[in-house]
Amino acid sequence: MENTKLTSVKILKNLYTHFKVNTLNDEMTLQRFTNRCLYLYLQDDKFKDRVDNIDELTISGSKF
Numbered sequence: 850m851e852n853t854k855l856t857s858v859k860i861l862k863n864l865y866t867h868f869k870v871n872t873l874n875d876e877m878t879l880q881r882f883t884n885r886c887l888y889l890y891l892q893d894d895k896f897k898d899r900v901d902n903i904d905e906l907t908i909s910g911s912k913f
Contacts, residue, residue: 861906 868879889896 864906 865879868882872878872882886900890900891897
C-alpha cells in the first residue's frame with residue numbers, strides 16, 4: 850500500500866452510473882480504470898490530446 854495515494858475526487862453522477870452499469874460483469878473497477886487512464890495520459894500523446902480537447906463535459910463553467 851505504500852505505492853498508493855489515497856485521494857478524493859468528485860465525478861459526474863451520470864457518468865459514474867453509466868460506468869457501473871457497463872462494467873457490472875467486468876473485472877474493471879473505478880480504481881483500475883483511473884490508474885490505466887492516468888498511465889495512458891502520461892505515456893500516449895494521442896490519448897492526452899483527446900482528453901485535453903473534450904468539451905462535452907463542461908457544465909455551467911465548471912472544470913469537469
